[in-house]
Amino acid sequence: MAQDPQAKDSHAALDPQGKGVTNRSDTLFVGSLEKGFRVLRVFRQAQRDLGLRDLSLTEIAKLAELDKSAAQRFTNTLVTLGYLNKNPRTRRYSPAIGLADFYYTYILSNRIAEIAMPRMIEASKKFDTTVNLCELSGSDIVYTIRIPHEKARYEATVPGRRVPAFCAAGGVVILANLPAVERDQILADSSFRAYTDHTITDPPAVRTRIDTAREKGFDIGESQIIIHELSTAAPVFNSEGRAVAALQIPVYQPDWTLERTWEKIVPLAIETARAISYSL
Amino acid sequence: MAQDPQAKDSHAALDPQGKGVTNRSDTLFVGSLEKGFRVLRVFRQAQRDLGLRDLSLTEIAKLAELDKSAAQRFTNTLVTLGYLNKNPRTRRYSPAIGLADFYYTYILSNRIAEIAMPRMIEASKKFDTTVNLCELSGSDIVYTIRIPHEKARYEATVPGRRVPAFCAAGGVVILANLPAVERDQILADSSFRAYTDHTITDPPAVRTRIDTAREKGFDIGESQIIIHELSTAAPVFNSEGRAVAALQIPVYQPDWTLERTWEKIVPLAIETARAISYSL
DNA sequence: ATACAGAGTATTGAATAATAATACTCTTCT
DNA sequence: AGAAGAGTATTATTATTCAATACTCTGTAT
Numbered sequence: 001m002a003q004d005p006q007a008k009d010s011h012a013a014l015d016p017q018g019k020g021v022t023n024r025s026d027t028l029f030v031g032s033l034e035k036g037f038r039v040l041r042v043f044r045q046a047q048r049d050l051g052l053r054d055l056s057l058t059e060i061a062k063l064a065e066l067d068k069s070a071a072q073r074f075t076n077t078l079v080t081l082g083y084l085n086k087n088p089r090t091r092r093y094s095p096a097i098g099l100a101d102f103y104y105t106y107i108l109s110n111r112i113a114e115i116a117m118p119r120m121i122e123a124s125k126k127f128d129t130t131v132n133l134c135e136l137s138g139s140d141i142v143y144t145i146r147i148p149h150e151k152a153r154y155e156a157t158v159p160g161r162r163v164p165a166f167c168a169a170g171g172v173v174i175l176a177n178l179p180a181v182e183r184d185q186i187l188a189d190s191s192f193r194a195y196t197d198h199t200i201t202d203p204p205a206v207r208t209r210i211d212t213a214r215e216k217g218f219d220i221g222e223s224q225i226i227i228h229e230l231s232t233a234a235p236v237f238n239s240e241g242r243a244v245a246a247l248q249i250p251v252y253q254p255d256w257t258l259e260r261t262w263e264k265i266v267p268l269a270i271e272t273a274r275a276i277s278y279s280l
Numbered sequence: 281m282a283q284d285p286q287a288k289d290s291h292a293a294l295d296p297q298g299k300g301v302t303n304r305s306d307t308l309f310v311g312s313l314e315k316g317f318r319v320l321r322v323f324r325q326a327q328r329d330l331g332l333r334d335l336s337l338t339e340i341a342k343l344a345e346l347d348k349s350a351a352q353r354f355t356n357t358l359v360t361l362g363y364l365n366k367n368p369r370t371r372r373y374s375p376a377i378g379l380a381d382f383y384y385t386y387i388l389s390n391r392i393a394e395i396a397m398p399r400m401i402e403a404s405k406k407f408d409t410t411v412n413l414c415e416l417s418g419s420d421i422v423y424t425i426r427i428p429h430e431k432a433r434y435e436a437t438v439p440g441r442r443v444p445a446f447c448a449a450g451g452v453v454i455l456a457n458l459p460a461v462e463r464d465q466i467l468a469d470s471s472f473r474a475y476t477d478h479t480i481t482d483p484p485a486v487r488t489r490i491d492t493a494r495e496k497g498f499d500i501g502e503s504q505i506i507i508h509e510l511s512t513a514a515p516v517f518n519s520e521g522r523a524v525a526a527l528q529i530p531v532y533q534p535d536w537t538l539e540r541t542w543e544k545i546v547p548l549a550i551e552t553a554r555a556i557s558y559s560l
Numbered sequence: 561a562t563a564c565a566g567a568g569t570a571t572t573g574a575a576t577a578a579t580a581a582t583a584c585t586c587t588t589c590t
Numbered sequence: 591a592g593a594a595g596a597g598t599a600t601t602a603t604t605a606t607t608c609a610a611t612a613c614t615c616t617g618t619a620t
Contacts, residue, residue, distance in 0.1 A: 027600080028356040030578070032312035032607070037361060044385045053389045057568060069609050072569075076308040081317055082417070083382075091568065091616095095386040097417045100424060102363075103383030104440030105324045106375040109333045118431040125408070125429075137362070137377045144380060147428060149405075151398040159439065160384025307571080310607070312578070337597065349580050352598075371587095371597065 038064045039074045040083065043095050054087065054094035103160060106144075112236065112245050113145050115279045120147050120247070123272040127264060130157070131272070132248045133236075134170040137162070139189045141171040141246070150252060156226060166190045166206050167199050169221040169233035170246035176214035177235045177243035183210070198223035218270055220261065228253040232265045234273035238280045247273040318344045319354045320363065323375050334367065334374040383440060386424075392516065392525050393425050395559045400427050400527070403552040407544060410437070411552070412528045413516075414450040417442070419470045421451040421526070430532060436506060446470045446486050447479050449501040449513035450526035456494035457515045457523035463490070478503035498546055500538070508533040512545045514553035518560045527553040 042063040046052040055063070061071035075093055078084040082098035107113050116133050124131040124147040133145040140162040148157040155161060165171025165186060175183050192201040200206055213219040221231040233248040249269050251261055322343040326332040335343070341351035355373055358364040362378035387393050396413050404411040404427040413425040420442040428437040435441060445451025445466060455463050472481040480486055493499040501511040513528040529549050531541055 026356070027578085028353050028598090029360060030312050030316065030353050030357045032310050032578080033316035033354065033357050034361060036310065036313035036316065037363075040382060040385065043389060044381065047385070047388050053391070058566090067609065068568085070607095073308050073310050073607080074313065076306070077310045077313050080309060081314060083317075095382070095389045097386065097415060097422050097424070099382035099386040100422055100440035101324065101442070102320060102375070102379035102440075104438055104442075105320065105327070106377065106379040107438050107440070108327050108435060109323060109375045111333070114434045117428070117434060117437055121428055121431055121437075128405070135377060142377050142380055144377070148397070148401055151401055154394045154397060155388060157397055157401075158384055158387050160380035160382075160387070162381070162384075307607085308569090312607080338595090347580065348597085350578095353578080 035064070035066060035070065036074050036078065038066070039071070039078060040095070040099070054090070054092040056092050060093065110144065112238075112276070112280060116236070116245070116247070116276045117145060119272055119275050120145060123147075123247075123249070123268055124149055126268055127251075129249055129251055129265070132170070132250070133245055134168070134174075134233075134248055135245045136165060136171070136174050136186075139165055139186045141165045141168050141174065143170075143248075144245075150250070152250070152252075153226065156250075163195075163225055164190060164193070166192060167195065167201070167221070167224045168248075169219040169224070169231040170248040172210055172213045172219040172221070173233045173235040173246045174243045176210045176219070177237070195225045196223050196227050198227070200224065218266055220258070220266070222258070226250075230256055230258060230261045230265075232261060232269045234266075234269040236273050236280070237277045244280075245276075247276065315344070315346060315350065316354050316358065318346070319351070319358060320375070320379070334370070334372040336372050340373065390424065392518075392556070392560060396516070396525070396527070396556045397425060399552055399555050400425060403427075403527075403529070403548055404429055406548055407531075409529050409531055409545070412450070412530070413525055414448070414454075414513075414528055415525045416445060416451070416454050416466075419445055419466045421445045421448050421454065423450075423528075424525075430530070432530070432532075433506065436530075443475075443505055444470060444473070446472060447475065447481070447501070447504045448528075449499040449504070449511040450528040452490055452493045452499040452501070453513045453515040453526045454523045456490045456499070457517070475505045476503050476507050478507070480504065498550055500541065500546070502538070506530075510536055510538060510541045510545075512541060512549045514546075514549040516553050516560070517557045524560075525556075527556065 039060060042060055043055065046055055046063060057071055057075060058068065060075060061068050064071065066074070075084060079086050083096050084093045085096040086093050113133060120131045120133060128149050130149045130152065131147045132143050134141040134143045143159050143161045146157060146159050165175055175186060187206070192203060192206065194201050200209055209219065218232060218234045223229060224231060229250050229252055231248060231250045233246045235243045236245040236247055238244045247269055249265050251265055319340060322340055323335065326335055326343060337351055337355060338348065340355060341348050344351065346354070355364060359366050363376050364373045365376040366373050393413060400411045400413060408429050410429045410432065411427045412423050414421040414423045423439050423441045426437060426439050445455055455466060472483060472486065474481050480489055489499065498512060498514045503509060504511065509530050509532055511528060511530045513526045515523045516525040516527055518524045527549055529545050531545055
């Protein structure tokens with residue numbers, strides 16, 4: 001099941017276009033810190049593009065665009081801090097368990113996730129489906145909470161996954177309910193790359209999809225990222241009426257038809273999203 | 281349900297007692313990188329101890345033991361990189377979605393988690409229970425994969441959570457199957473703090489519990505970390521026979537009695553852990 | 561077996577880039 | 591309205607990061 005032609009999760013610029021914030025060349029920008037993070041990021045890239053679970057020093061240096069000495073210093077530091085493992089036999093580096101701390105820190109600071117969690121668990125039991133929460137990050141969405149039920153492809157079940165907002169149902173419903181300027185900016189920053197043969201990448205078609213999602217209050221993506229996946233999403237609003245997240249429920253053909261999805265899943269997604277919104 | 285007297289997740293030294301690896305004072309240790317991470321870690325501590333979801337610059341400076349200038353530089357850098365949010369109104373900082381990337385990176389590099397995931401999903405459906413995978417990190421265990429079913433306390437459902445190995449069922453079964461020297465070292469590093477009135481903290485009693493777990497091949501903790509929780513765990517071994525993880529299933533009294541847990545949950549945990557082990 | 565290439569590790573002087581002090585501005589509370 | 595506290599911007603100083611280099615190890619090929 002499921003196919004996705006080594007589709008790179010978009011990633012690139014997390015940079016939250018500085019609200020008067022300092023930029024990369026300021027004296028207040030600590031370059032060493034960025035280099036350290038660059039080393040960590042390289043592992044995600046290597047996984048995606050090369051299918052590698054670990055990396056040698058020279059590979060890290062190459063991918064992170066650091067010289068050998070710098071790579072040496074940063075890997076050593078990261079190992080000492082518990083964020084990278086070093087296999088003493090192979091001398092290769094891999095991500096370490098310490099990295100999980102950051103996700104925990106983020107999620108625990110996230111009121112939306114906290115409020116959503118019990119409702120998502122409940123919703124997932126209704127039809128034994130996966131239920132996800134996602135939010136916007138640059139022009140991607142990131143899955144923050146996942147209640148997995150289907151045995152989908154591994155990456156598709158892990159929180160922290162990034163996919164382009166324009167083609168993911170969760171992204172579409174968030175974009176649909178954002179102020180126009182923000183939406184336009186994000187679409188301008190998006191590269192409309194296809195994940196499957198069915199991915200809607202034509203900009204006018206993408207806009208139509210978004211407009212429809214705004215009118216109807218939900219979106220269904222058919223094989224947009226994973227083939228045979230019907231991805232239903234509804235927006236979550238905070239108390240100021242801003243679309244801050246999306247509740248997304250994927251189901252798979254042929255177990256689920258489009259009709260049954262409309263009938264059962266759409267109302268569940270909308271209702272759950274609404275319940276979360278009311279509590280925010 | 282559930283109580284836990286503001287029990288600090290232990291955290292402290294991630295430091296994987298350097299295997300000939302450089303230490304903190306080497307020229308190969310980049311201090312700026314550590315300071316940056318110290319700022320991020322402070323948020324977890326603040327959550328735990330102060331219940332704060334966001335922090336002011338001065339609070340960060342105090343907690344991270346940095347002067348105001350340093351705090352300023354590091355927060356600015358982290359905001360630019362997308363790892364902290366800054367609320368322009370309140371000027372307070374909070375963890376940002378970018379942090380979720382690291383968990384994803386780690387989990388995708390983790391063969392055990394990948395193999396465990398589908399079996400855990402299956403197992404969770406058997407009795408509609410939560411199923412977790414955890415591994416050792418210093419003297420803690422960290423939950424790496426969680427399939428939540430019960431509406432337990434929020435923190436208890438989030439991957440990345442840390443609890444002391446000595447009192448968590450998952451920790452006990454891992455410790456039980458580690459080489460004696462390693463086990464002794466970890467116990468020596470542990471601070472036997474109680475989470476509940478029922479937590480077994482007496483060192484000889486802890487050792488007895490561990491020995492029993494080794495003999496029987498599983499452990500059940502009764503209200504060890506959360507009251508009314510019956511926590512069942514079984515060890516996962518890699519192909520060299522090393523205990524690399526634990527499969528843990530929590531159920532709650534009075535829905536579940538100790539007897540039914542023995543009868544239903546223990547075999548499920550053991551069987552699932554074994555199935556994972558065979559595939560490693 | 562031996563030699564060679566490639567990769568990883570350790571050391572060091574140089575200077576860049578991080579630092580800490582300080583002055584300035586804004587906010588908030590009395 | 592004024593004062594205190596917090597956040598921001600700027601600067602000279604020097605400690606810390608840096609990159610070059612030499613050394614050691616590992617594994618492969620001859």
